[in-house]
Amino acid sequence: MSAPAYRVIVGMEVHLQLKTRTKAFCACRAVYGDEPNVHLCPVCLGLPGALPTLNAEALRLGVRTGLALGCTVAARTKWDRKNYFYPDLPKGYQISQYDRPLCTDGALEIDADDGATKRVRIRRAHLEEDTGKSFHVTGTKHSRIDLNRCGTPLLEIVSEPDLASADEAARYLEELRKVVAYAGTSDGNMQEGNLRCEPNVNLVYPNGDRTPIVEVKNVNSVSNVARAIRFEVERQDLEYRAHGRTLANTPRSTRGFDDATGETVHQRTKESADDYRYFPEPDLPPLDVDRALVEAERATLPELPRARRTRYVAAYGLSAYDAGVLTADVRVATWYEQALVAGASPKGVANWLTGEVFARLNAENRGIEAVPFPPARLGELTALVEGKVVNAQAGKQVLRALWDSGEAPKDIVARLGLAQVSDPGAVRAACETAIAAEPAAAAAVRAGKPEAFGRLMGAAMKALKGKGDPAAVKATLTDLLR
Amino acid sequence: MTAPLDLPVAEMAARVADPRDGLRAADLVEASLRRIAALDGRLHAFLHVDAEGARRAAAELDARVARGEAVGPLAGVPLAVKDNLAVAGLPLTCASKALGGYVPPRDATVVARAKAAGAVVVGKTNLDEFAMGSSTENSAFGATRNPFDLGRVPGGSSGGSAAAVAAGLAPLALGSDTGGSIRQPAALCGIVGHKPTYGRVSRNGLVAFASSLDQVGPFARAADDAAILQRVIEGPDPLDATTRAFPPPAGRPRDLAGLRIGVVEELEVGASGDPEVAAAVTRTRAALVARGAALVPLSVPLMTAGIPVYYVVAPAECSSNLARFDGVRYGARVDAPELDALYARSRDAGFGPEVKRRIVLGTFALSAGYADAYYKRAMSVRGALREALAGAFARCDVLLSATSPIPAFRAGEKAGDPLAMYLCDVLTVTANLAGVPATSLPAGRTRAGLPVGVQLWGPDGSDLELLALAGTVRAATGLAYEAPALAGEVA
Numbered sequence: 001m002s003a004p005a006y007r008v009i010v011g012m013e014v015h016l017q018l019k020t021r022t023k024a025f026c027a028c029r030a031v032y033g034d035e036p037n038v039h040l041c042p043v044c045l046g047l048p049g050a051l052p053t054l055n056a057e058a059l060r061l062g063v064r065t066g067l068a069l070g071c072t073v074a075a076r077t078k079w080d081r082k083n084y085f086y087p088d089l090p091k092g093y094q095i096s097q098y099d100r101p102l103c104t105d106g107a108l109e110i111d112a113d114d115g116a117t118k119r120v121r122i123r124r125a126h127l128e129e130d131t132g133k134s135f136h137v138t139g140t141k142h143s144r145i146d147l148n149r150c151g152t153p154l155l156e157i158v159s160e161p162d163l164a165s166a167d168e169a170a171r172y173l174e175e176l177r178k179v180v181a182y183a184g185t186s187d188g189n190m191q192e193g194n195l196r197c198e199p200n201v202n203l204v205y206p207n208g209d210r211t212p213i214v215e216v217k218n219v220n221s222v223s224n225v226a227r228a229i230r231f232e233v234e235r236q237d238l239e240y241r242a243h244g245r246t247l248a249n250t251p252r253s254t255r256g257f258d259d260a261t262g263e264t265v266h267q268r269t270k271e272s273a274d275d276y277r278y279f280p281e282p283d284l285p286p287l288d289v290d291r292a293l294v295e296a297e298r299a300t301l302p303e304l305p306r307a308r309r310t311r312y313v314a315a316y317g318l319s320a321y322d323a324g325v326l327t328a329d330v331r332v333a334t335w336y337e338q339a340l341v342a343g344a345s346p347k348g349v350a351n352w353l354t355g356e357v358f359a360r361l362n363a364e365n366r367g368i369e370a371v372p373f374p375p376a377r378l379g380e381l382t383a384l385v386e387g388k389v390v391n392a393q394a395g396k397q398v399l400r401a402l403w404d405s406g407e408a409p410k411d412i413v414a415r416l417g418l419a420q421v422s423d424p425g426a427v428r429a430a431c432e433t434a435i436a437a438e439p440a441a442a443a444a445v446r447a448g449k450p451e452a453f454g455r456l457m458g459a460a461m462k463a464l465k466g467k468g469d470p471a472a473v474k475a476t477l478t479d480l481l482r
Numbered sequence: 483m484t485a486p487l488d489l490p491v492a493e494m495a496a497r498v499a500d501p502r503d504g505l506r507a508a509d510l511v512e513a514s515l516r517r518i519a520a521l522d523g524r525l526h527a528f529l530h531v532d533a534e535g536a537r538r539a540a541a542e543l544d545a546r547v548a549r550g551e552a553v554g555p556l557a558g559v560p561l562a563v564k565d566n567l568a569v570a571g572l573p574l575t576c577a578s579k580a581l582g583g584y585v586p587p588r589d590a591t592v593v594a595r596a597k598a599a600g601a602v603v604v605g606k607t608n609l610d611e612f613a614m615g616s617s618t619e620n621s622a623f624g625a626t627r628n629p630f631d632l633g634r635v636p637g638g639s640s641g642g643s644a645a646a647v648a649a650g651l652a653p654l655a656l657g658s659d660t661g662g663s664i665r666q667p668a669a670l671c672g673i674v675g676h677k678p679t680y681g682r683v684s685r686n687g688l689v690a691f692a693s694s695l696d697q698v699g700p701f702a703r704a705a706d707d708a709a710i711l712q713r714v715i716e717g718p719d720p721l722d723a724t725t726r727a728f729p730p731p732a733g734r735p736r737d738l739a740g741l742r743i744g745v746v747e748e749l750e751v752g753a754s755g756d757p758e759v760a761a762a763v764t765r766t767r768a769a770l771v772a773r774g775a776a777l778v779p780l781s782v783p784l785m786t787a788g789i790p791v792y793y794v795v796a797p798a799e800c801s802s803n804l805a806r807f808d809g810v811r812y813g814a815r816v817d818a819p820e821l822d823a824l825y826a827r828s829r830d831a832g833f834g835p836e837v838k839r840r841i842v843l844g845t846f847a848l849s850a851g852y853a854d855a856y857y858k859r860a861m862s863v864r865g866a867l868r869e870a871l872a873g874a875f876a877r878c879d880v881l882l883s884a885t886s887p888i889p890a891f892r893a894g895e896k897a898g899d900p901l902a903m904y905l906c907d908v909l910t911v912t913a914n915l916a917g918v919p920a921t922s923l924p925a926g927r928t929r930a931g932l933p934v935g936v937q938l939w940g941p942d943g944s945d946l947e948l949l950a951l952a953g954t955v956r957a958a959t960g961l962a963y964e965a966p967a968l969a970g971e972v973a
Contacts, residue, residue, distance in 0.1 A: 042588065046806045048581065049568050049590060049687040053723045083802050083848070085825055092805020145810075277848035279857060282693035282799060284723050 006203040008233050010169045011161035013215075014176060015154045016186045017130065017194035018061040024129045024153035025052030025095060025284075032192050036146035044151035046090030051283050058153035059102075061185040062127045063289065064297040065155050066103030068183040068304060069122050069176075073294050077102045079281035087145050088132035096156075098278040101126035102289070103155075108179065109306050110171045113164065120172055121160035130154050149193075155186075161200065166229035169199055170222050177222075178305040182330045190221050199225060201232040202247065203240065211236040212250035216264055218257045228257040231264055308333055316346035325354055332368050341379030348382040356399055373406040381409040393466055394418040422469040424476070427460075430468060431476045434459035445481050453477070485973055487513040488965075491559055491653055491707040495600065498558035501547050507540035507558025507602060513973070514560035514604050517651045520972040526626050527636075527645040529565050531605035532572055536560070539602045554599030555710055561596055562646040562655035565606035566613050567698065568687040569593050572603075576689050577621035578611045580807040580832030582814035590687020591722065592656060592698045592715040599714040604652055607642030611834045612804065613663055613691045615639050616906035619897055620836045627893065628671060629966040630932055634890040637667030637906075640701070644671040647701045648933075650969040654711050655701040660691050661792050662885075662910025664699045665922035669885035669935020672924050673963055674708045674952060675701050677910075678945050680917035681726045683712075684719035690803040692796035693724075695914040703963040705923060705952035712945060728943040736879065736951055738958060739774030743767065744878030744939075748785035749909055755887030762925040762934040763884045769959040770882075778878040784867045785912055791867065792911040793904060794847045794860035800837075801844030807832060839900060868916040872941070875918075880951065881939035883909055885922040889932035909937065919945040923952045926961045 023030050026043035042050035063073050080098035103125035112118035132147035157176070163169045177188040177195060188195045197219060203211045214232055219225045232255070239245060255264035303311070305327045312323035327333045332353075339349050357378065361370060381402065385395040390413055401412045413419055421427065434456050435442045444452040460473045486494060486505050497505040515533050522528050543558055563569055566576045568586035575581050589597065597603065610620040618626040618641025626641040628634040629649035636645040640657030644667035647655045657664040659677035668675025676699045683698045690696060700711035718725045745767070751760040767777060809815035809828025816827035833841070847856035874881065886906060896902045913920040918939060925936040938955070940948040956962050 042586075045811065047586065047812075048574065048576075048584065048689040048806070049586065049685075051686050051722050053721065081802050083805060085805065085808060087808075087810045087821070090806060090811060092808060093802050275850045277802070277845065277850075277853070279798060279802070279848055279853070280861075282724070283690075 006205045009161045010163035011200040012159045013198045014157040015196045018153040020057045023151035024058045030152045039148045065185045069106035071103035071106030078286040079284040080278045083277040088134045096128035097126035120162045123158045125157045166226040170226040210247040213252045215254045338375035339379040343383035344379040430460045430463035433463045495557040499553045507543040511536045511540040527642040528605045536604045557600035560604045560652040561601040562652040564657045566689045576612045577609045579622045591684035591719045610639035613639040628890045637670035639663040641667045660695045662907040666886045668922040670890040672933025676921045679919045684722040686721040692799040709949040731946045741775040742878040744780045744881040747781045749883035751887045758928040784870045788912040791860045797840040797844030798847045801841045871916045875941040885935035885937040921948045
């Protein structure tokens with residue numbers, strides 16, 4: 001294989017909505033999906049004379065997210081105004097943080113394309129307020145504006161350009177989403193817009209040439225981020241080959257992703273448009289971040305998904321795949337850990353959870369919170385199977401009963417008479433009955449054709465009403481047919 | 483006999499609050515409305531007179547007094563409010579066409595506090611558009627005239643509030659001071675005006691001009707009256723994150739014996755100023771020295787940077803603060819086929835020339851490539867200036883200077899010369915840049931009969947001490963508010 005013609009460089013800007021009850025600088029509720037323009041007050045409407053006051057919860061969640069990303073939290077931070085005109089920005093400026101961000105120098109670990117662990121550096125994470133939303137209705141003269149979102153607290157998380165492919169970018173976003181869910185600071189839902197991202201993409205060639213950086217907007221799902229980057233990579237390579245434009249002689253530009261075509265479309269060149277005239281926000285004094293707050297948040301951060309995944313593999317012997325499945329959602333991981341009880345192996349519990357329990361949840365299209373019994377019950381069931389009190393087949397019957405009644409699995413076993421039969425005499429009698437009932441199969445096995453063994457197993461288990469210890473039945477049949 | 487409306491505010495309010503006294507809030511409000519009706523056609527101090535609301539508020543207050551309820555220290559006192567402060571239900575114009583009929587839903591914190599103390603808002607006063615100016619000529623609704631000479635300006639930007647108090651239309655008024663907008667008109671109208679320490683008075687409900695410089699403060703005929711209003715409006719406000727608490731004054735008010743009065747070389751009225759103003763300052767100092775005060779000569783060279791720093795910082799903040807007047811949600815709007823044109827046309831039609839000039843100046847000062855040379859440099863000098871002034875206060879208790887280098891000038895005299903207008907603030911802007919309090923008080927009249935003001939400057943948080951000292955200075959000089967001839971025309 002020849003050396004690649006170029007390397008892909010991707011940096012990611014993410015806007016994360018923090019899960020506060022109220023907006024960043026006023027007491028209006030921060031909620032998604034309500035009637036337009038109902039959560040408004042003089043402050044977030046930008047009425048003359050209204051002043052912002054900081055929501056302490058926004059600061060706390062910003063600090064907590066920063067810590068979850070391994071950032072340093074500034075001892076003193078400040079607010080700045082980012083000035084630009086747009087109808088969904090009522091004040092004509094956005095309160096943001098320019099030169100003294102709340103959080104700096106963090107990192108997020110992901111799986112690199114070569115399977116190794118990659119540490120994606122996070123340059124900064126700063127607080128700012130969200131804008132409203134504009135709706136451009138095609139075929140009409142007017143645009144509509146909903147200012148409910150205006151003033152919702154955001155954390156803008158800026159990575160270094162450490163991502164080397166569309167897939168890595170997608171994994172970075174997935175990991176980030178998991179981390180904020182674990183930290184409890186954001187819903188991280190891209191469809192609802194509480195996690196929005198803008199990849200910055202360019203290529204570097206072996207001769208040192210770099211293509212101009214393109215910021216891609218309008219990507220509203222992880223898969224679209226990957227699609228957009230793949231398209232950009234090809235487009236930039238073609239353009240470089242055709243025109244030789246490089247970073248050195250071409251300004252940055254912004255392109256919008258079109259979900260329907262999978263292509264990016266030029267929006268604007270940054271050179272002329274971007275002069276935000278940042279200056280310190282005079283309405284909010286600089287903020288000394290309370291060290292006690294920082295330490296309290298650090299102390300209450302849960303084990304983060306990647307660490308937990310590694311632990312599941314190392315300590316519980318789970319496959320990397322299963323560990324990944326269990327840690328993908330913090331609620332699942334928490335449920336799983338609560339299911340680990342004495343007598344049940346973590347791997348066994350994991351199999352029951354990802355197998356039978358997930359199958360039923362998927363069929364019902366529901367989440368882990370829909371399981372009607374306490375997690376420890378699944379552990380107890382696993383212990384009964386692993387302790388050979390019931391066999392796997394009967395275990396599934398127990399689970400069905402458990403789902404309906406929530407009773408202790410051992411009580412279900414007693415009530416339904418599902419206890420496994422391991423008694424040698426009973427097993428031998430059942431095996432003899434099976435051989436007598438299936439003479440052709442018995443003859444075939446004796447003649448060295450093991451395919452027919454299953455038929456005999458089935459008949460013996462049937463004679464034991466499905467409760468036989470499969471290992472004992474198999475051993476006894478083998479013995480009798482020797 | 484003194485008309486009730488001309489009594490000291492403490493006495494006026496005490497009489498209204500006393501159910502056995504015949505003086506009612508309604509009497510004061512009627513007197514105020516009568517004087518406004520008689521004189522404001524010539525002065526144009528008011529943009530909006532709320533006779534109905536004032537009568538209703540006075541009747542409610544009188545009813546409360548009759549029921550024996552306790553009422554506040556401003557019981558029944560008519561109050562004029564600069565029209566860049568929100569009074570719920572009354573139009574808020576900032577003397578601009580840009581707000582186009584906007585009516586605020588809530589009172590500014592200072593207005594709510596004054597009302598709660600019993601004050602009765604009689605109307606909204608004229609100003610330079612968005613408080614940008616020194617003559618109250620930059621009003622979209624016509625200029626205000628000086629009660630001492632109708633051919634002259636009252637100063638600005640709070641010229642309407644100053645003229646209203648000077649002419650006796652209301653005993654108290656609220657103004658805002660970003661670079662001298664309370665003190666300079668107080669001086670030109672012969673009354674007391676106080677610019678509080680930054681952060682002492684809430685800006686909630688004040689339409690921002692330059693947020694890091696703006697403070698709301700009182701106008702009154704006497705320092706004691708101003709102090710009553712100051713005490714009512716000041717104090718931390720959860721709706722303004724820049725407010726903070728200041729310790730109450732320690733002990734008895736300063737005696738003049740041993741008081742160290744700083745005389746800053748750079749604040750002296752020079753050749754470009756009026757010699758009669760310089761003489762008034764000298765006379766005031768002499769009267770204080772005669773009662774035991776000591777003059778401390780000082781030089782604060784950075785003071786000369788005040789005007790250039792101010793005219794970078796204030797326009798920079800204004801360019802951002804006024805961005806919200808874009809015609810989209812409220813205010814004047816001129817429709818256009820495209821968004822940029824809607825902004826441009828609405829703002830072009832809404833703002834007057836001085837406001838546009840400052841928006842352009844400020845936008846330039848903050849622009850990429852220029853911010854370092856202008857805005858950042860100005861902010862750095864501002865910091866140094868604040869330290870230099872703190873250093874001066876280590877060597878003296880107060881500074882005493884003129885408020886304005888010149889008395890009231892003729893209407894139109896500086897209207898075509900922005901730079902000459904900007905220099906009206908040469909002795910006032912530094913207090914805003916440093917955040918310190920300053921009080922302007924009457925210091926006599928020129929031979930032509932125009933009022934002259936002097937200004938006391940104190941360190942951070944010394945507001946109430948300054949106002950008390952202003953009363954002491956008045957007693958020492960014998961120079962107090964004198965009503966203009968015009969005020970004699972009506973009871």
